[in-house]
Amino acid sequence: MTAPVSHIDQLGEESSIWFKLTPLAKGPQNPMKILMQMAERYGGVIPINMANQRVVLLTEPEHFKRVFVTKADDYIKYFDGLKPIFGKAMITHDGALWQKIRMPQQPAFHPDMFVEYVPFFLQAIRTKMDTWAKLAKSGESFEMVEQTWTLAADMICKALFDRDMPFNPHFVFKCVKLYTDVMNHKAVRDKKVAGEEFDVSEESVAKAVETWAGVMPQVLAADPRENREQTLLKMIEAAVADPSIPEFDQQQALDELKQYLWAGTETTALTLAWAMYEVSKRPEARERIRREGLEVYGDRDPTAADYSALAYTRAVIQETMRIYPPIWMFIRVAAKADVIDGKEIRPGDRVALFSYGVHHSPKYWEDPEEFRPERWLGDAAKKRKPYTYIPFGGGKRSCIGGAMSQVENTLALSILLRRFRPEYVGAEPPGINATVTLTPRGGLPFKIHELN
Numbered sequence: 001m002t003a004p005v006s007h008i009d010q011l012g013e014e015s016s017i018w019f020k021l022t023p024l025a026k027g028p029q030n031p032m033k034i035l036m037q038m039a040e041r042y043g044g045v046i047p048i049n050m051a052n053q054r055v056v057l058l059t060e061p062e063h064f065k066r067v068f069v070t071k072a073d074d075y076i077k078y079f080d081g082l083k084p085i086f087g088k089a090m091i092t093h094d095g096a097l098w099q100k101i102r103m104p105q106q107p108a109f110h111p112d113m114f115v116e117y118v119p120f121f122l123q124a125i126r127t128k129m130d131t132w133a134k135l136a137k138s139g140e141s142f143e144m145v146e147q148t149w150t151l152a153a154d155m156i157c158k159a160l161f162d163r164d165m166p167f168n169p170h171f172v173f174k175c176v177k178l179y180t181d182v183m184n185h186k187a188v189r190d191k192k193v194a195g196e197e198f199d200v201s202e203e204s205v206a207k208a209v210e211t212w213a214g215v216m217p218q219v220l221a222a223d224p225r226e227n228r229e230q231t232l233l234k235m236i237e238a239a240v241a242d243p244s245i246p247e248f249d250q251q252q253a254l255d256e257l258k259q260y261l262w263a264g265t266e267t268t269a270l271t272l273a274w275a276m277y278e279v280s281k282r283p284e285a286r287e288r289i290r291r292e293g294l295e296v297y298g299d300r301d302p303t304a305a306d307y308s309a310l311a312y313t314r315a316v317i318q319e320t321m322r323i324y325p326p327i328w329m330f331i332r333v334a335a336k337a338d339v340i341d342g343k344e345i346r347p348g349d350r351v352a353l354f355s356y357g358v359h360h361s362p363k364y365w366e367d368p369e370e371f372r373p374e375r376w377l378g379d380a381a382k383k384r385k386p387y388t389y390i391p392f393g394g395g396k397r398s399c400i401g402g403a404m405s406q407v408e409n410t411l412a413l414s415i416l417l418r419r420f421r422p423e424y425v426g427a428e429p430p431g432i433n434a435t436v437t438l439t440p441r442g443g444l445p446f447k448i449h450e451l452n
């Protein structure tokens, strides 16, 4: 398999919207506040003329609906900057080809499949509990996103690929992060801004691309755990063998699988890590989660059917994704001219949907900065205005694994809190980095304690 080196020269491209957002990533403790103030001051549609590119910031739920649904074909997915990571996986395509590639994978994420997956999620959670028991004993502190990222990757490998995780997740994800950070915010950009030559061969980025490119072949070379037929991997193999989809070749298959190792892990991991941070400050929430687990599944293993009964635990996950949406902004490229709220959209404009702003807007949420899982219980949640809560996006391009991630995280939170008390030991409040994902600046340091 060849590394997608052809994309390396795109690193730190000035036309990249992420490049333009670099000052944000380096900005104050919570750079989101600047964008929120802009939205308040300048109204719902904010055109920003950058040197060689027009960016239009959209800040209202009606705009999101227009871009995601009503005029979805006129707003094309923007993912160029991430091609080195995803190759030609469906996440980087649009139109008919995207549909052809997504269709055969969709059944793997139908809720009926969760029955099949839950026992493997539980195995991964048990492995994590073994690690946490050791950390509790030694008393050492650790970084929570690293911990939850390993868990999320283990769940994906076991449940969707029928493999144990054959790679060192800390090393691999460090490579991915280094790579996305380099691409988006760090060395390359600094050198470009300073007008210095950038030689890829000097940079660890080349190594990172190579490591990332090699990870999926490593997974495939590992022995199947149980030779299960009902896996995403089997569905992808069937798509490769299907002559009616010639585009779905071996490379496509590798890139699809690799895509899940990032799109399906970092987001899930960030959610669980932020949830741990929030509950670490709230003994009453931890107690309620523990009690709910006891009432719903007691001393047996939870099943997929128990998930719907874990209403409060799930609400904690939902509220976490409201306050800390892992994908905090969506970027599209306008293919056609349009007018939104009287403002002109030109073909080629980068259209940025600021979902974090709507998740935190007092127009749509009572006390929006309050972490309040109860807002997801009962009827209030059903009356919510559409497109005010979009952690998984909207319309046809919405997240394929969103429902599954909620099962993973609800079960993980429930089970882990029945045995452990997480103690956050970092600065208060944690800073936020506005990279492609919304990450805690410098991580979330924790200690863990065993409950009696």
Ligand code: HEM
Binding pocket: 077, 090, 091, 092, 102, 156, 259, 260, 263, 264, 265, 267, 268, 271, 321, 325, 326, 327, 330, 331, 390, 391, 392, 393, 394, 396, 397, 398, 399, 400, 401, 402, 404, 405
């Ligand atoms: C908390 C967890 C997750 C969050 C917040 C999340 C968020 C998102 C969002 C917002 C998008 C759409 C981006 C856009 O429209 O530009 C997306 C797409 C995607 N997600 Fe997720 N995701 C999560 C978990 C997962 C999981 C568990 C998987 C699979 C195992 C997954 C796989 C994907 C894929 C493949 C796409 C691209 C879909 C397409 O292009 O058609 N995600 N995700």
